[in-house]
Amino acid sequence: MxxxxxxxxxxxxxxxxxxxxxxxxxxxxxxxxxxxxxxxxxxxxxxxxxxxxxxxxxxxxHPALVRAVSDQLATLGHVSNFFATEPQVTLAERLLGLLGHGDGRVFLTNSGTEAVEAGFKLTRRTGRTHVVVAEGGFHGRTMGALALTSKAAYREPFEPLPGEVTFVPYGDAEALAAAVTDRTAAVLLEPIQGEAGVVVPPPDYLPAARRVADEHGALLWLDEVQTGVGRTGLWFEHLRSGVRPDVVTLAKGLGGGFPIGACIGLGAAGGLLQPGNHGSTFGGNPVASAAALAVLDTVEAExxxxxxxxxxxxxxxxxxxxxxxxxxxxxxxxxxxxxxxxxxxxxxxxxxxxxxxxxxxxxxxxxxxxxxxxxxxxxxxxxxxxxxxxxxxxxxxxx
The missing domain is CATH 3.90.1150.10 (Aspartate Aminotransferase, domain 1)
Known part of the structure; x- marks a missing residue:
């Protein structure tokens, strides 16, 4: 040494x-x-x-990740989103397949907070501005994601923050129902709260959130940045409840250490963002996409x-x-x-x-x-x- x-x-x-x-x-x-x-x-x-x-x-x-990144970088490293690449398209298809829904659309990002930013902007395309979020949730540090994060020490130095956001106790279905109205764009929840210390909600919480969102025409947005891609023994933690969300945000384990995230809109939510509404220079570049595909392949193979x-x-x-x-x-x-x-x-x-x-x-x-x-x-x-x-x-x- x-x-x-x-x-x-x-x-x-x-x-x-x-x-x-x-x-x-x-x-x-x-x-x-x-x-x-x-x-x-x-x-x-x-x-x-x-x-x-x-x-x-x-x-x-891990050899599979090292090989995937090295091979892709030696082939095609970056092209911008004026163009498409095979790894980008294949990754989007794989994610939709793992979610069990072929009628969605994927926006690829560089991180979890960027995935949340995309999700936040997507909710605005409903024509509504109110979002209901759980206390103790953590969704990122950028101004938009921070507006959806309840911890005062994170938020207060940067207020005023974007949005019209209501925070409710996590796991309390009655409090959630009382906060959601016909002007609510989305309900945003983590299936398990990670930053709060691995807090698991009651088993009927996500189904209740789905019902409440449906009653008011709101989107159900599940943040799986920490829980997704096998972390909890399922590809996505919300699959344990059988609930179908409208929006899913991913990052962290998706790239196995290579920066990548995803905002996934299912059903009609997949069409809310249109050309000119959002973008990312590096998001979904072929190297990051190849890394994510290697992670998905290896999780399955091993x-x-x-x-x-x-x-x-x-x-x-x-x-x-x-x-x-x-x-x-x-x-x-x-x-x-x-x-x-x-x-x-x-x-x-x-x-x-x-x-x-x-x-x-x-x-x-x-x-x-x-x-x-x-x-x-x-x-x-x-x-x-x-x-x-x-x-x-x-x-x-x-x-």
């Missing part, structure tokens, strides 16, 4: 001197990855239980939907009843861990010291969103390490 890559502190200082301070100091400086493991610039290995926040569906350096269910159950069962754990939540490999005490930041630090990367979404809440290729041995290792991790976290909190 050369001196240039052996000092985390040096890179942290250079980071602080050259990048905007939008994320705070980086916890680690990572150099490479393989599967569900990453190594920092000092050569230390970690089990990645965050997966780039539910992004790295195939883990790190049985990763079933693997996500098994590994998620292994983590939840293994952590239930452990020291300091109140309960676990989630589906597949989107796992929430509710702690008995406000020790989440200390647990994150102790886990990192023990060689595991996890995420705190609140003072007492952890989120695990590892690659779908997480092995049984890696899940067992984290469960086995938990007593020591939690014990170290408690000691760290003790004055």
């Amino acid at each position: 050369s001196d240039a890559t052996s000092h985390t502190g040096d890179y942290q200082e250079r980071y602080a001197a050259s990048l905007m301070n939008t994320f705070g100091p980086p916890k680690l400086v990572l150099a490479r990855g393989e599967g569900a493991h990453v190594w920092d610039v000092d050569g230390r290995e970690y089990v990645d239980l965050l997966g780039g926040i539910a992004v790295n569906a195939l883990g790190h350096a 049985g990763l939907l079933d693997a996500a269910l098994k590994r998620g159950e292994q983590l939840r069962t293994g952590l239930e009843g452990q020291d300091g754990v109140d309960r676990t939540t989630g589906e597949g490999l989107l796992v929430g861990v509710q702690l008995l005490d406000d020790l989440a930041p200390e647990v994150v630090a102790a886990a990192q010291e023990a060689g595991f990367i996890v995420n705190a979404t609140g003072p007492s809440r952890l989120r695990l969103a590892p690659p779908l290729v997480l092995t049984e041995a890696d899940a067992d290792a984290f469960v086995a390490a938990w007593p020591g991790v939690h014990g170290s976290a408690r000691q760290g909190r003790t004055p």
Whole structure:
């Protein structure tokens, strides 16, 4: 290892001197990855239980993704949306097929927040401006997406924000019904709230949302940016409820680490955006589309939907009843861990010291969103390490 890559502190200082301070100091400086493991610039290995926040569906350096991106970039890298490419068209067809609806249309983007921006603009084409959104939901940081995100700390520094938005308690069908009117353009919900700490609604919540939207002629828009593409053991989490949405937004795991997102309109919603209404220079470029197709192919070929269910159950069962754990939540490999005490930041630090990367979404809440290729041995290792991790976290909190 050369001196240039052996000092985390040096890179942290250079980071602080050259990048905007939008994320705070980086916890680690990572150099490479393989599967569900990453190594920092000092050569230390970690089990990645965050997966780039539910992004790295195939883990790190998966041969199928590397090959797809390399081959496509060597063939045709970018053409703008004056032209079409085979990967772009094939990807749109595949997404509609996985959703089970051939009568939709896809707008490809570079990220989740851009997919949400497209969805927001799409709702305006109904001729209505009111949107009902759940408290605790997270939909992105751009001005439009932020208008649909309830957290005050995110919103207030940038108000006034676009739109006419009403926030209602998540999982409360009665509150939702009371907020939706005949002037509502759309109801926007996450099938499981990720940023809020992996909050799972009652099983009748999405069907109730569908009924309420239908009663008032509103669109039902489901944000699957975090839950989609196999994360919860299904291609899309809303399929568990049997509900058909009008709009679906995707990103994160879709590209397996390569930036891509999608706003999908089903039925009549697919025709709301017309030429001149929206655009993206890079959205749906052939390299990103090839990456997404490789992810979809690999999830299917390697049985990763079933693997996500098994590994998620292994983590939840293994952590239930452990020291300091109140309960676990989630589906597949989107796992929430509710702690008995406000020790989440200390647990994150102790886990990192023990060689595991996890995420705190609140003072007492952890989120695990590892690659779908997480092995049984890696899940067992984290469960086995938990007593020591939690014990170290408690000691760290003790004055």
